[in-house]
Amino acid sequence: MTIKEDLFTGRITSIDVFRGITIFAMIFVNELSGVQHIPLWMKHALSHEDKMTFVDLVFPAFLFIVGMSIPFAINTRLKKQDNPIAIWKHTLKRTIALLVMGLYMVNTSYGYDASKMIIPIALWGFLAYSLPIPIWNNYPSNFSKTIKWSLQYTSILILILMYFVYIQDSGARGMTVKWWGILGLIGWAYLITFLAYWAGNGNKTLMIAFLGFFLAITILNAAGWSEKTGFTWLGTVAGHFAHASIVISGVIISLFFFEKQSHPKIHRNIIIFILLIFALGYLLRPYYEVSKIRATPSWCLYSVGFCVLIYYFIYWLIEIKKVVRWSNFIIPAASNPLLIYILPGIIIYFNLTFNIKIIPDYFSYGLPGICWSLLFSLIMLFIVKLFNKAHIQLKL
Secondary structure (H helix, E strand, O other): OOOOOOEOOOOOHHHHHHHHHHHHHHHHHHHHOOOEOOOHHHOOOOOOOOOOOHHHHHHHHHHHHHHHHHHHHHHHHHHOOOOHHHHHHHHHHHHHHHHHHHHHHHHHHOOEOHHHOOOOHHHHHHHHHHOHHHHHEOOOOOOOHHHHHHHHHHHHHHHHHHHHHOEEOOOOEOOOOOOOHHHHHHHHHHHHHHHHHHHOOOOHHHHHHHHHHHHHHHHHHHOOHHHHHOOOHHHHHHHHHHHHHHHHHHHHHHHHHHEOOOHHHHHHHHHHHHHHHHHHHHHHHHHHOOOOOOOOHHHHHHHHHHHHHHHHHHHHHHHHOOOOHHHHHOHHHHHOHHHHHHHHHHHHHHHHHOOOOOOOHHHHEHHHHHHHHHHHHHHHHHHHHHHHHOOOOEOO
8 A cells, every 4th residue: 555645635624524414414313213203204214115315314424424534544644654554453443443332332222131131221221332432532642541541441341241241132141243233334334445445555446446346246135146145144244345335435536536636627527426326326226226224226326426416515615615614513523423423322321220301202203303303413512522622532
């Protein structure tokens, strides 16, 4: 892997804003999921349905932004003269962290026998969401190393003990991989895309070739190849490649926008890419439908197309027109996305642990519920801003 000298360096405001908007939307739709009697377009499409709502676009938007960040992250480490071993070590640690958090968070939701556990499942869930903070916090340079290591290793030990006190509804001890959770799915897709980016040396043409390869696997899986071969586990693997197709599309868009080239060439390439992505999604839909739950090819392609359109507008507004001030309220979420993602879970399980109920049932229905979900998301932005000032920032 070599340094991409033609790649712009430094923070890219439009990428940060897109990340912040995505996180804000994720908090909003997660809170909205518990609200009843709301329009269908504000809910996830069901697994058997051939459709997607704006809610089904939030997760792929996060995947897409992960991909957009990869070229800059690797280039920065190469410029700091990190050797390949250090870069791979960092990548694997990040992947494992996402998988572990995803695994614990999924197991808080279902599959347990609370009556046989020695601690309440609500407390177990509270710890599962809270302990990543001391483990992966980005401590200030002047912070005591002794206290830092004590916090980290004590939290890791507690997580290990939590595994053994977990009792499945089958009576077995320990957690199971029901699925990897949102963070785990991001972890697998990130790792696959990193491998492709490294193997292709960040070459744009090769990244497009890898996108085609990932989509081919997704199409074969949608056609039932895992069932026909008898290897049903291949379907799970193919699902990770479906998500990776969205991540690597983010990589391609970063290379289109931020490799040093003329604006007319950028706009031409982006427009061609958008048209091809939407056209391919349209052609495949009659055969494989559109479904987030099933991670169908058309869902992947439509998600990529909409993400590019949204980012294209943000890029035009911020990088070209220099209309930036409006985005100040969303930047805190962009700088601390993992923390703001897990904060609602911490609040939920804290309330369950101590039997606290703050929000009346009135806000669980219709328009009041929608308004509360929006207000809650704004509150999370404010809280994470306070955490940022207190130097509590999760960094994998």
